[in-house]
Amino acid sequence: MPLSGPLYERVASAPPVPAGLPLVIALTGFTDAGGAVSRMIDLFRDDLDPSPVVVFSADVLLDYRARRPAVTFDGDHLVDYRPPRLELSLAHDTLGQPFVLLAGYEPDFAWDAFADTVVGLAEGLQVSSVTWVHAIPMPVPHTRPIGTTVSGNRAELTEAHSVWKPHTQVPATMGHLLELRLSESGHTTAGFVLLVPHYLADTDYPASALAGLDSVSVATGLVFDGDEIREENRDYLAKVDDQVEGNAELTTMLHTLEERYDAYMAGSTQAQPIIHTGDLPSADELAAELERFLADRRDGDDKRGRR
Known part of the structure; x- marks a missing residue:
């Protein structure tokens, strides 16, 4: 143009x-x-x-x-x-x-x-x-x-x-x-x-x-000064953790991600690359599991408006 x-x-x-x-x-x-x-x-x-x-x-x-x-x-x-x-x-x-x-x-x-x-x-x-x-x-x-x-x-x-x-x-x-x-x-x-x-x-x-x-x-x-954002993050993470704790599939997924992350950060020769497309659920599958939480967040965002 x-x-x-x-x-x-x-x-x-x-x-x-x-x-x-x-x-x-x-x-x-x-x-x-x-x-x-x-x-x-x-x-x-x-x-x-x-x-x-x-x-x-x-x-x-x-x-x-x-x-x-x-x-x-x-x-x-x-x-x-x-x-x-x-x-x-x-x-x-x-x-x-x-x-x-x-x-x-x-x-x-x-x-x-x-x-x-x-x-x-x-x-x-x-x-x-x-x-x-x-x-x-x-x-x-x-x-x-x-x-x-x-x-x-x-x-x-x-x-x-x-x-x-x-x-x-x-x-x-x-x-x-x-x-x-x-x-x-x-x-x-x-x-x-x-x-x-x-x-x-x-x-x-x-x-x-x-x-x-x-x-x-x-x-x-x-x-x-990120104090306000930190407070929002505490509330946000509490809601995410509630969703994960109530779902066995999400709990397993999270533990798998944690193990791979920790192994990678430790420099283990057995570590998987951070980008791993093996048996991890897709982003769409995870989003579906968290649909209720994400919908609540989006509704709140729409009310606040975005700059």
Whole structure:
């Protein structure tokens, strides 16, 4: 699709952005297992009150028919049309530390032009590092910490925090392209792939957002208040555990996942790869077993609305 207008606009009233800040990238799109990135964006926008510096054009970058904006029907008229947002902003963490935030929808169009623009903006701001997060479903148990696969050019992060180091081809996201282009231009980069239990991937799993925030903190030193999400996660896990305990098949499945996870993490020569398609139930089968729980979660999400 050819460009139909300017890719972005600078905000005239934007505050000055100091040089040398970390850049954090959070884009929703192709994969967002557990709603990790969506919830992180909600926290960034609601709690940190970022000040937009650059606003990207949805008319140029977004396929509206694939990801339709929300509009509210109020009795007999329409109100509150909310187009998706993609912005580069100046934000401050819980301790007041400043950072640059690129957050919002993943572009559908003009990938090369968008990537070139972000690289140019990063160079102009002289960002000190680039960190991005996304989440994929994996056959791992929810009773263990969420692991990560770490990419980029920060060997110390990969060595310390990458629990699974595959050699494979995957469908690219804009985050991947930005990491490549920013690395090629000499920036310090780190990408964190959150490995979310596949039977919870279609829900809003609070622990996935917490793992994403922790990953950003590890890479940048930024601090975020996740107390509300932690409380939600305790309630969420209690409901999941109730479902598992009342179902022998789910209990067996969970124990199998735990054994394989523990063997893999221990470095056992008998360990199975984390990705294992043997006798594990499919994601659809597990989702069916948890249907009542998941339906309750989705109903609650619909009432709250999603940003």
